[in-house]
Structures are given as C-alpha cells and as structure tokens.
Amino acid sequence: MTEQRYLADRFQEHRTHLKAVAYRMLGSLSEAEDAVQEAWLRLARSDDGAIDNLGGWLTTVVGRVCLDMLRSRRSRRETPLETRLPDPVVTDPAADPEHAALIADSVGLALLVVLESLTPAERLAFVLHDLFGLPFDEIAPIVDRTPAATRKLASRARGRVRASAPKPDPDRAAQRRAVDAFLSAAREGDFAALVSILDPDVVLRGDTGALPDVVVLRGRDAVAGQLETFHRMAAIAITRPALVNGTEGQLNFVDGELFSIMSFSVVDGRITEIDILSDAERLSTLDLTNLD
Known part of the structure; x- marks a missing residue:
C-alpha cells in the first residue's frame, strides 16, 4: 500500500x-x-x-x-x-451510519x-x-x-x-401524534383543532427560495391564520412521514415531485416550531436515497 x-x-x-x-x-x-x-x-x-x-x-x-x-x-x-x-437531513428510523451521525444529539433545525x-x-x-x-x-x-x-x-x-431552542419531546410517538393532529386539522380545515395543537409562541419559518428572506410568522394566531394555505396543500399533496434532523416531519409530493419538506418541534405535546423548505433548487440537491 x-x-x-x-x-x-x-x-x-x-x-x-x-x-x-x-x-x-x-x-x-x-x-x-x-x-x-x-x-x-x-x-x-x-x-x-x-x-x-x-x-x-x-x-x-x-x-x-x-x-x-x-x-x-x-x-x-x-x-x-x-x-x-x-x-x-432527512432519514428514516433505520438511517445509515453517516446520516445518523449528522443528526445525533438532536441537532434539529x-x-x-x-x-x-x-x-x-x-x-x-x-x-x-x-x-x-x-x-x-x-x-x-x-x-x-x-x-x-x-x-x-x-x-x-x-x-x-x-x-x-427548547429541547423537543424525546418520545417520537408523542411527536408524531402532534404532527398527525396538525395534518388532520389542515386536511379538514378545522381552525379550532389547529389552534389546540399549536403552542402560543409557535414560530413558522418558510423558505421558498423565491424571496430574499425566509418568511417568519410568530405566535399561534399568525400561524393558525395560514389554515387556508395548509388546507390547499393538504388537498393536492401526497405526504410521506420522515425524520427531519431527528424529529418528526414529512415530505410533500405534488405530481410525483418533491414539493416541500416540513420539520416540526414538539414540546409538551404542542408544536413550537414549523420549518418548511420549498426551494425547488435546494430540494433537488438533497440526498434522499436512504429513504428507498
């Protein structure tokens, strides 16, 4: 050698x-x-x-x-x-070693x-x-x-x-219940149900790549006010649960193409942060082969 x-x-x-x-x-x-x-x-x-x-x-x-x-x-x-x-970093529970190392110690978004x-x-x-x-x-x-x-x-x-950055609930089942409740409220257009799962100080960040800055909404009223947008997306998207930086999230597909990645932080059973990446150029560069 x-x-x-x-x-x-x-x-x-x-x-x-x-x-x-x-x-x-x-x-x-x-x-x-x-x-x-x-x-x-x-x-x-x-x-x-x-x-x-x-x-x-x-x-x-x-x-x-x-x-x-x-x-x-x-x-x-x-x-x-x-x-x-x-x-x-998007993985499934059986992540390969390199992806597992990237998200170890709950390095969430x-x-x-x-x-x-x-x-x-x-x-x-x-x-x-x-x-x-x-x-x-x-x-x-x-x-x-x-x-x-x-x-x-x-x-x-x-x-x-x-x-x-409060530490998310370690129980992934509890995280998933909160995310599923959010998705159900979005699909049904249920404002009261959406409000009930959001923390009063919830923060939503959205990165579309089309604007110079990330869109940031703060507070339950502001985030719940996006219900119509959530409802429209739920009506056209096919979703796939995934771990996003070690916490529960989801992939949204429209017409067979990855449209957005959503990451949720859940503390004490309520959603405290939602991060949405829908920048098509960046999405196209992500390695999702570990999900196959």
Missing part, C-alpha cells in the same frame, strides 16, 4: 465525524463537504508523521476552515438566519437556526465544546483567544440556545 493510500484510508476513518462537525458549524451539507475536502487537502500537504492525534488534528482543521467560511459570510454581509433555512444567529467564534466554541467535548484550551487557538475567553464565548452561545 502506498503512503498516500494509507493516509487516505486513515482520513476516511474520520470523515463521518468531520462532516458532522462541519454540518453543525455551517448548516449546509454542501459546504460541510467542502470543508471536509479542504481538511483532506491540508492533510495531504502536511507531515503526517508529526501528527500525534490525527482525529484531533483534523477536527481542529475543520473548525478553522468552517470559522473562515462563517466569517466570509459575514464579510459579504450575508445573514444566514434571514436568507435561508439550514439544509435538512430549530437548534441550527439558533446557531446561525451566533457570531462565528461563539458558534465554533459551542459546537466544539458542548456538542463534541473538545476542551477549551484546544479550541482557544482556533478563535485566537484565551481558554477563559473561549469559555465565555461558549457560555453566551449556550444561553442563547437554551432560551431559543
């Missing part, structure tokens, strides 16, 4: 983990793949004999690459939270949306420490801060996450 092949095989052992890190950092599957590829290129150019802990070294490299990508977004005055929803609102340094500190357990003294050089300052970055991010 050549040295390059041996190095490639060692890198491949870490690829799934690296993509999971990059996805949480970027909220984009294609950009996560780009970050992982860049880590491979840097490894191929390095003296691997001087690397004691390859997994840690690669995680640090991916963190740096993602940090640069996030800062580049900011420099272009892009605000991901306002311009697009994060890419969803609601959490990713909150992460999009953090500064790049806050996001990196939170993701690497809270989600992957890296110590602050290893994260600090990446963000060019002291370990104490890095700890504060993660603490601020953690506070934002706890305030804005």
Whole structure:
C-alpha cells in the first residue's frame, strides 16, 4: 500500500465525524463537504508523521476552515438566519451510519437556526465544546483567544440556545401524534383543532427560495391564520412521514415531485416550531436515497 493510500484510508476513518462537525458549524451539507475536502487537502500537504492525534488534528482543521467560511459570510454581509433555512437531513428510523451521525444529539433545525444567529467564534466554541467535548484550551487557538475567553464565548452561545431552542419531546410517538393532529386539522380545515395543537409562541419559518428572506410568522394566531394555505396543500399533496434532523416531519409530493419538506418541534405535546423548505433548487440537491 502506498503512503498516500494509507493516509487516505486513515482520513476516511474520520470523515463521518468531520462532516458532522462541519454540518453543525455551517448548516449546509454542501459546504460541510467542502470543508471536509479542504481538511483532506491540508492533510495531504502536511507531515503526517508529526501528527500525534490525527482525529484531533483534523477536527481542529475543520473548525478553522468552517470559522473562515462563517466569517466570509459575514464579510459579504450575508445573514444566514434571514436568507435561508439550514439544509435538512432527512432519514428514516433505520438511517445509515453517516446520516445518523449528522443528526445525533438532536441537532434539529430549530437548534441550527439558533446557531446561525451566533457570531462565528461563539458558534465554533459551542459546537466544539458542548456538542463534541473538545476542551477549551484546544479550541482557544482556533478563535485566537484565551481558554477563559473561549469559555465565555461558549457560555453566551449556550444561553442563547437554551432560551431559543427548547429541547423537543424525546418520545417520537408523542411527536408524531402532534404532527398527525396538525395534518388532520389542515386536511379538514378545522381552525379550532389547529389552534389546540399549536403552542402560543409557535414560530413558522418558510423558505421558498423565491424571496430574499425566509418568511417568519410568530405566535399561534399568525400561524393558525395560514389554515387556508395548509388546507390547499393538504388537498393536492401526497405526504410521506420522515425524520427531519431527528424529529418528526414529512415530505410533500405534488405530481410525483418533491414539493416541500416540513420539520416540526414538539414540546409538551404542542408544536413550537414549523420549518418548511420549498426551494425547488435546494430540494433537488438533497440526498434522499436512504429513504428507498
């Protein structure tokens, strides 16, 4: 076996983990793949004999690459939270290992949306420490801060996450009951039933790709006010239940084509967040082969 092949095989052992890190950092599957590829290129150019802990070294490299990508977004005055929803990871209960790793630890769309609102340094500190357990003294050089300052970055991010992304009900059966109740209310055009399943502070985000910003509706009255739209969609769509980032959701097909993906966050039996991706261009790039 050549040295390059041996190095490639060692890198491949870490690829799934690296993509999971990059996805949480970027909220984009294609950009996560780009970050992982860049880590491979840097490894191929390095003296691997001087690397004691390859997994840690690669995680640090991916963190740096993602940090640069996030800062580049900011420099272009892009605000991901306002311009697009994060890419969803759609699976069935028997997900393959790579998809399972991407959505482990309940990394739902609601959490990713909150992460999009953090500064790049806050996001990196939170993701690497809270989600992957890296110590602050290893994260600090990446963000060019002291370990104490890095700890504060993660603490601020953690506070934002706890305030804005409540943990969904872990019981998937309870999640599905709430989603089914929503769908039933939509099909029947039943306003009272719809209101009963929505949390008073429910948030709906819709990304069609046709507008410069994600459409955001806040509050039960505003979301329930879309009943006619939900009813029209229910009348023409064929739906398929699916897990979207580990929580209950559904795929909507119109005339045999994927029209939208819906993700639901359910807390204490009520729907707290609904995310709808109906951007045809982005939908066409998603890998749904694991559902076959």
